[in-house]
Amino acid sequence: MTLHSSDLAIHARGLAKRFGAVQAVARIDLDLAPGEALGLLGTNGAGKSTTLAMLMGLRVPDAGQALVFGHPPGSPAARRWTGATPQARDLPDQVTPREILSYAAQRYGVPPAIDRLIADFGLGDLIDRRVAGFSGGQMRRVALALAFVGQPRLVFLDEPTSGLDSAAQDAFRVMARGYVAQGGALVLTSHHWDEIEAICSSIAVIDRGETVLAGRIDAIRARARITRLGFDLPPDLVPPLWLGARHDGARWQAETADSDTALRRMVAEALPFANLTLQPLELKDLIHHLRQEGTRP
Template sequence: MILARAEQATRRYGDVLALDSVDLDVSAGELVGLLGPNGAGKSTLMNLLVGLRRPTAGRVQLFGGDPRDPAHRRSVGVTPQETGLPGTLRVGEVVDFVSAHYPDPVPRGELLDRFGLTDLVRRQTGGLSGGQRRRLAVALAFVGRPRLVLLDEPTTGLDVEARHTLWDAVRAFHADGGTVLLTSHYLEEVEALARRVVVIGRGRVLADDTVAAVRDVVGVRRVSLTADDLPELPGVTRVERAEGRTHLFTTDADRLVRDLVTGGVPFRDLEVRPTSLEKAFLAITADEQPTGSR
């Protein structure tokens, strides 16, 4: 079942083309990572899917209907990039206020514990750090037991421990059958969470596949080894050295290893790995610099 859909969705802001004929389906049970450089159109697409903006052309659907219809938004949870919270209200009061809008909200204690906010229940939101406010904003997206959650840069400003706490909460929601669409600048975050990756650049979909398939777009492997001295080797596109190890980047790892062996090059601790999703992302978007889109 498709929960969110964009069909040839285009959005203009005056002369700026933010989205250019984007097609996207998010089916029940998926965990989809939406990647793209600043200005690629990620937030605009999110806003269309939840009814905060209307497409200039094409159409979007949420649970099979118009995203602007409250009946179709009832089962969706959202954390936008920026969230305003009443500074004088305590964390517990904010959760209670949002919970009152749903027939069967997650109990306050359970929600706060899930997102590592229990110790902040009596703190005013105006006195929270940026990372603490961000955790609260993400937690609020899950209050109403949504079927679909859209998270726009959910871990911005979080330290490593808080980021992993949030990852665990998202994984638990997904394991229970929930559907997630998230944007992130932390590519390791998408590698850790998403099953499917959609890359956007200049308002267009550049790639839509599994994490492994998107990573393989680059077609480069990293051959890491420990060696005192290495000759020039054919097919090596880049060499990096760190912590006593040498990393050779090549499009043909098998040939490189054969050349090392047949050439009698002394080495040890050989390891061959695919490139990271970050390198794939940079390769895909290399010619897709933003032109003022949002």
């Protein structure tokens, strides 16, 4: 089956945006299908929020085009199906979350599913309190609930869990996965790699406004199956050079694409290792590795 661009939640080509001397986004292409979650990764100032702002219709690109379910970002049709977290400080502070969410639901023309939102975003004790005086994490929960209140088919979340405690972060992951499993499309930026890996099927790594690595996480992993070996050695010994191991201050660590062969050889050479651990390389380190190699999955 071929997807037409109007079936895609997002179809963007060549997006670019400059602020004065800063080329915030250079040429970004993105496609996102319903039922998929895309994680945008990149250092501070890489261009993630600017990309989202163009996809939400909040900023007009200097070049390139984007469509949201076949409609221009910011058009009534695109906005009807799109949810996003506002900046927490943009919320009026003399009203309660119940009032804010009910108003927002009305604007989207959907019933306010307040009980569902209370459960999904841990708003039980907060729902009828004025938001003035809410902590950062409490504000963030209201902002997250606002992103989902309109029964959107596409949600943009810019660093959704910054400021959330660990229980709220876990609850968010469950909620986000459920949303995507039911056919929702999600774009997420985060500096937490484990969060991206727990929720997203694909990633795009942005560096100075350009996509430097993009693809499905499983394909990226399949491309480079690298295992990290950790082990202890008696203090007077160093591992053989072929292993390429280094000492991280506590233990010896080595990365290998073929852990079976490496282990057989360690045993054959009677290396007296102890407390051996084998772990797949974390996504963050894997991407670092791939970028250094200059390969693109």
